[in-house]
Amino acid sequence: MNKKIVQPISRPVIGAGGLTGTWRTQRPVYDASLCNACLLCWIYCPEAAISKEDRTIDYTYCKGCGICAAECPKKAIYMEREESR
Amino acid sequence: MTKVFDSGNVACALAVKDVGVDFVAAYPITPQTSVVEKIASYIAEGEMDAKYLPVESEHSALSAVAAASAVGARVFTATSSQGLLYMHEILHYAAGGRLPIVMANVNRAINMPWCLYVDHQDAVSQRDTGWIQLFAASNQEIYDSVILAYKVAEEVQIPVMVNYDGFLVSHSSMPFETLEQDKIKEFLPPLDPPWRIHPQWGGTFGNVTPSEEYVPYRYALTEDIKKAGDVIVRCSKEYEKLTGRWHGGHFETYRPEGAEYFLFSMGSMGKEMEIAVDLLREQGIAAAGLRLRVFSPFPEEELAALLPAGAKLLVFDRNLVYGSAGGALLQLAKAAFFNRRDSLQVIGISLGLGGEDLPASVLVAKAREMMEVCK
Numbered sequence: 001m002n003k004k005i006v007q008p009i010s011r012p013v014i015g016a017g018g019l020t021g022t023w024r025t026q027r028p029v030y031d032a033s034l035c036n037a038c039l040l041c042w043i044y045c046p047e048a049a050i051s052k053e054d055r056t057i058d059y060t061y062c063k064g065c066g067i068c069a070a071e072c073p074k075k076a077i078y079m080e081r082e083e084s085r
Numbered sequence: 086m087t088k089v090f091d092s093g094n095v096a097c098a099l100a101v102k103d104v105g106v107d108f109v110a111a112y113p114i115t116p117q118t119s120v121v122e123k124i125a126s127y128i129a130e131g132e133m134d135a136k137y138l139p140v141e142s143e144h145s146a147l148s149a150v151a152a153a154s155a156v157g158a159r160v161f162t163a164t165s166s167q168g169l170l171y172m173h174e175i176l177h178y179a180a181g182g183r184l185p186i187v188m189a190n191v192n193r194a195i196n197m198p199w200c201l202y203v204d205h206q207d208a209v210s211q212r213d214t215g216w217i218q219l220f221a222a223s224n225q226e227i228y229d230s231v232i233l234a235y236k237v238a239e240e241v242q243i244p245v246m247v248n249y250d251g252f253l254v255s256h257s258s259m260p261f262e263t264l265e266q267d268k269i270k271e272f273l274p275p276l277d278p279p280w281r282i283h284p285q286w287g288g289t290f291g292n293v294t295p296s297e298e299y300v301p302y303r304y305a306l307t308e309d310i311k312k313a314g315d316v317i318v319r320c321s322k323e324y325e326k327l328t329g330r331w332h333g334g335h336f337e338t339y340r341p342e343g344a345e346y347f348l349f350s351m352g353s354m355g356k357e358m359e360i361a362v363d364l365l366r367e368q369g370i371a372a373a374g375l376r377l378r379v380f381s382p383f384p385e386e387e388l389a390a391l392l393p394a395g396a397k398l399l400v401f402d403r404n405l406v407y408g409s410a411g412g413a414l415l416q417l418a419k420a421a422f423f424n425r426r427d428s429l430q431v432i433g434i435s436l437g438l439g440g441e442d443l444p445a446s447v448l449v450a451k452a453r454e455m456m457e458v459c460k
Contacts, residue, residue, distance in 0.1 A: 005241070005279070008182055008290065011288050012289070
């Protein structure tokens with residue numbers, strides 16, 4: 001079978017959906033002093049934009065959906081309005 | 086090699102059994118034909134090692150074989166008439182997915198009004214779905230075309246539809262020869278897909294694409310379909326070497342020597358046309374038969390190269406392009422010759438719709454009517 005044929009298949013890579021960070025109207029802000037490292041934010045983040053190690057948020061890809069802030073039992077993440085770009 | 090005397094549907098089912106298909110999904114009720122019933126019985130009796138999935142619609146049947154093809158199975162389904170129309174959406178999916186699916190379509194009239202008999206409108210109206218379409222005219226050609234279809238589909242990774250005329254061929258018994266399975270394996274090696282959906286694969290099939298990725302992808306499909314015409318001819322020659330059986334390349338020509346009038350048609354009408362050509366030759370008319378085997382990709386350049394300057398192409402369509410002068414073959418043939426500067430003439434009619442009987446005498450009369458217009 002010809003392996004050179006253009007196939008409708010893709011593999012996951014960082015940023016496959018483009019710079020989704022530009023979609024944000026609100027940004028999640030992380031307060032390390034309130035965090036107990038339960039990692040619920042890391043589990044829930046649909047964009048894998050939260051670091052497992054230190055919960056830093058990758059604003060290049062974070063769409064600002066707010067799921068992390070809603071799920072955080074310690075309210076260590078809150079949503080802040082994006083300044084006009 | 087076994088000699089069999091049975092219907093076109095049995096010839097198709099036997100070929101599916103002999104190539105070693107892994108998965109068959111089909112809607113078993115009308116407009117389905119006996120081809121899947123026969124396959125179901127081969128599997129039930131243990132003559133064929135495959136999964137058989139009866140589904141609730143043709144849309145689901147093609148969806149199921151598309152999915153099975155994407156996990157690396159060699160697949161088959163069959164339909165007819167309205168069933169093919171119901172598959173329309175998934176026809177695009179299968180071709181866009183570059184899945185080497187083989188499907189038999191028994192050409193029958195479409196509604197309304199309701200009619201059961203032979204007509205090419207079903208297949209012709211699916212022309213622009215990205216499928217390769219072959220038209221077989223005898224039970225032997227059906228058997229051989231199914232094997233050829235797998236060879237071509239798996240090489241170019243484009244699905245292939247094997248068409249044959251409802252009732253005239255599908256339900257008529259004729260003698261034909263099968264091929265030993267080890268000989269088929271020589272011609273058609275086991276399926277080796279370049280990718281397949283698998284838990285460890287880690288890829289995505291048919292993902293969303295921005296236009297800059299979509300465009301080259303679409304161009305690749307149309308270019309590859311165009312090239313598939315040559316692959317069909319090459320594989321037909323390879324098959325002939327193995328079996329001695331030859332039904333033609335893009336076309337089957339009949340008495341082309343010194344011909345002025347070429348009677349162009351598709352399906353079983355092309356076989357009846359041979360008798361019409363004999364009758365016309367007896368009347369002193371230099372007629373030849375030209376039966377199209379590859380409807381899609383339409384062999385535009387090959388048709389133009391085949392006809393000498395000054396030839397007259399009489400097109401017999403068993404379908405209609407509504408509001409135009411005739412059918413799809415006429416339009417495609419005219420397009421093929423539009424840029425030729427010689428005196429070649431193309432003229433055509435649509436006939437034989439809904440199973441209208443076309444004995445050679447009718448074909449001769451229609452051919453003579455068209456010849457009058459050519460003069």
